[in-house]
Amino acid sequence: MGKGRNKASVFTNELKRVIDDHSILLTVIIAPLLYAFFLGSIYYKKDIDQINFAVVDYDNSMTSRKLTQLLKANPKINLIGYLEDYHEGVEKLYHLEAKGFLVFPHGFEKDLFRLEGAEIALYLNTTRFLPSNDLNKAVNSVMMTAGSGIRLKYFVANGKNPQQAMELINPILADVRPIYNPLNSYGGFLLPGLFFLILQQTLLIGLGESVSRDKEKGILNSVLVEGGGIAHYLFNKTAYYIFLYSAYIVLFMAVVFPFFEIPVAGAIIPSFTISLLFLLTIMLLAVLVGSYVNNQIRMMEILAFTTYPFFLISGYSWPVSAMPEPIQWISYLVPTTPMLEAMSKLFIMGGGWTDVLGPFQHLLILFGILYVAVVVRLGWLSRRSKAQVSLHTFSR
Amino acid sequence: MALIGSSKSNRNLLLIVPLVVFLLLGFIYQKGALREIPVAVFDEDHTTLSRTIIQFIDASPAMKITYSLSSQDDLTKFFLQHDERAIFRIPRNLMNDVIKGKASRVQVLTNSNNIVFGNILLREAYMISGTVSAGASIQRLQAEGLTEKQAFNLALPIRVNSKPLFNPIYNYLYYLLPGLMTVLLQMIMFFVATRAINSEFVNGSFDDLVEISGGSALNILVGKALSYFFVGFGLIMFIAIVFMFFGIPFKEKEMELILLFSYFILVNIFLGLMLSATLDDEIMSLDIAFFYNSPAFVFSGFTFPLFGMPFFDTLYAQFIPYTHFLHAFFKLYQVGTPFSYIKPELFVLSIFLFTAMFTAWLALHIRIKGDQKVKQLSLA
Numbered sequence: 001m002g003k004g005r006n007k008a009s010v011f012t013n014e015l016k017r018v019i020d021d022h023s024i025l026l027t028v029i030i031a032p033l034l035y036a037f038f039l040g041s042i043y044y045k046k047d048i049d050q051i052n053f054a055v056v057d058y059d060n061s062m063t064s065r066k067l068t069q070l071l072k073a074n075p076k077i078n079l080i081g082y083l084e085d086y087h088e089g090v091e092k093l094y095h096l097e098a099k100g101f102l103v104f105p106h107g108f109e110k111d112l113f114r115l116e117g118a119e120i121a122l123y124l125n126t127t128r129f130l131p132s133n134d135l136n137k138a139v140n141s142v143m144m145t146a147g148s149g150i151r152l153k154y155f156v157a158n159g160k161n162p163q164q165a166m167e168l169i170n171p172i173l174a175d176v177r178p179i180y181n182p183l184n185s186y187g188g189f190l191l192p193g194l195f196f197l198i199l200q201q202t203l204l205i206g207l208g209e210s211v212s213r214d215k216e217k218g219i220l221n222s223v224l225v226e227g228g229g230i231a232h233y234l235f236n237k238t239a240y241y242i243f244l245y246s247a248y249i250v251l252f253m254a255v256v257f258p259f260f261e262i263p264v265a266g267a268i269i270p271s272f273t274i275s276l277l278f279l280l281t282i283m284l285l286a287v288l289v290g291s292y293v294n295n296q297i298r299m300m301e302i303l304a305f306t307t308y309p310f311f312l313i314s315g316y317s318w319p320v321s322a323m324p325e326p327i328q329w330i331s332y333l334v335p336t337t338p339m340l341e342a343m344s345k346l347f348i349m350g351g352g353w354t355d356v357l358g359p360f361q362h363l364l365i366l367f368g369i370l371y372v373a374v375v376v377r378l379g380w381l382s383r384r385s386k387a388q389v390s391l392h393t394f395s396r
Numbered sequence: 397m398a399l400i401g402s403s404k405s406n407r408n409l410l411l412i413v414p415l416v417v418f419l420l421l422g423f424i425y426q427k428g429a430l431r432e433i434p435v436a437v438f439d440e441d442h443t444t445l446s447r448t449i450i451q452f453i454d455a456s457p458a459m460k461i462t463y464s465l466s467s468q469d470d471l472t473k474f475f476l477q478h479d480e481r482a483i484f485r486i487p488r489n490l491m492n493d494v495i496k497g498k499a500s501r502v503q504v505l506t507n508s509n510n511i512v513f514g515n516i517l518l519r520e521a522y523m524i525s526g527t528v529s530a531g532a533s534i535q536r537l538q539a540e541g542l543t544e545k546q547a548f549n550l551a552l553p554i555r556v557n558s559k560p561l562f563n564p565i566y567n568y569l570y571y572l573l574p575g576l577m578t579v580l581l582q583m584i585m586f587f588v589a590t591r592a593i594n595s596e597f598v599n600g601s602f603d604d605l606v607e608i609s610g611g612s613a614l615n616i617l618v619g620k621a622l623s624y625f626f627v628g629f630g631l632i633m634f635i636a637i638v639f640m641f642f643g644i645p646f647k648e649k650e651m652e653l654i655l656l657f658s659y660f661i662l663v664n665i666f667l668g669l670m671l672s673a674t675l676d677d678e679i680m681s682l683d684i685a686f687f688y689n690s691p692a693f694v695f696s697g698f699t700f701p702l703f704g705m706p707f708f709d710t711l712y713a714q715f716i717p718y719t720h721f722l723h724a725f726f727k728l729y730q731v732g733t734p735f736s737y738i739k740p741e742l743f744v745l746s747i748f749l750f751t752a753m754f755t756a757w758l759a760l761h762i763r764i765k766g767d768q769k770v771k772q773l774s775l776a
Contacts, residue, residue, distance in 0.1 A: 140522075
């Protein structure tokens, strides 16, 4: 009974601390859900359409106008108008009003009908990759379809029946099937990683701030020296966060992912277990970093700048194998790297335990290293505090 | 200036963060483009045509065949157990069907949970199938009596000559690093200014500051802003060095970029000062700065365009200076437009600047007058 009451008081102690400190409260209670829905809403549509483009039609023929109509009918792109000449097109790009423009040269129709090779130029604004890629794809797809139509007419005119002609127009087609992200959409790719990053960063900053504040106010030293040692402090500090972030994992898996139509395809138990191990590893990292910074504000300032590096070095968007070797080593030391790999395999690809053994072991090793580092660090702080206390007593 | 130099926080933000983070991000994307993405082939046809397709795949600089599947492999679990990012499956009887005039399909399964790979593989798959298909068409058309040129022009009647401007090689280093560095620049300048005035209240040095400034809120703001601007300018120079170190071109727009960056940091300094003059609580003001600044990158339309976002998100994006700076930055740095093209963005940034300046001045002025009144009353 007594032990149970002790544990409950440990739990409520940290809860009180979180509620008393508006910064930590904001970071660990409000931010995870606010960020998940606020940032997630950006990618709610997951993909883009209505990409602005313009047409310069020097040919002004029936074919060029018909092709422009076909382009206009494509829902991915949006014709903002006909332009006088190439220079006006460049102006549109300069003002970032169009993502590209198409030029039908003089004699386009004539070249096409005489089978002399008709070419159109598509000028793309590649300052941002996503819209320019999609515009390029859309225009090429429309022109390929138009080309198929021309071949169809040729074969029919040369005595083939329409069914035969259909078979002949494209002898080999690519049947591309993007697995695990059927629309090949940006939102479908980014959102799962973003959600885990939100959990990681809010936990790292919130708990890191709490440990730094303990150090700043001398609570850390007094607990280490008088209050039951390292194990007591670690449990005292993290119990509430373990409970809170376990609840977040369940909430994200049950509500946030389905809300944004992100599949949780894998088995639930390994997904939960590995997510929990990840959060425990992050907690140790927060305690370790926090124990070096004895100012809450400074802690927040430092950790605020870890979000982008942690995410980008994890290999989620840019493969680790494409990074220089020393950066790859750093990448393997960051818990985000194995977690996002495991998350992809479990949540998105529907894998099970056997598929995530590698990242699980990786996380376990990082957990072990960080645990030892935390124990060594807190042990050193404890010894130093005890020495200071004895020196103080002796000098009196 | 002495205060900036003596503060550990400022040293972290102005020295360590840029040095470590900017260079780290640069090294992550140093390669610029993805090459030799591992892919697998599943050749069920084993003919000269299927071997030609395999040669095309291997010849692509973007891909490298690292695995050949057999009927023993489990396609449903392949991507879970292998590093290959795509499977090119060439069906049985492909060549026979092509000879017989029957359309056939090469199935390409891509692991698109990473869109960077997904997009490249999609593009390559269509290009290879298009080329092989055109080759087959040309042979058939020649057999029907057309000349080689006619056959070629009928196989590809409309050719789209795509001309990517401004970043023609789709280099990720040129694309992402400048964007990431500039959003961090905003955060750094905003953060340091956020504690510039309220830390004086906390440290009890506000009265001295008022005395030095002759009781003028404007003097305090100008003095603080100038000193932060000076260190911010150092950061701009550091960014220029990072550009040069990684060989990122900037279209000979050095002066224009320096002007734009200077204006941008000034806006952020004053936004930070506004917060700092309004809120006494340092942590609270830093929290607000953090929550305001941290989503700036994703809201700016940098990676996912504004026109693809829901209306309220696009509206919110307008209230972040980075969104407007980014437009102007891209115009100068990648497109290479003359300075006059960024007037609209400078105008919006000016609204931020003058609003922040006025609010900061008003908050500080009220505080100074209030303090003076309290002192007069206590003296009386």
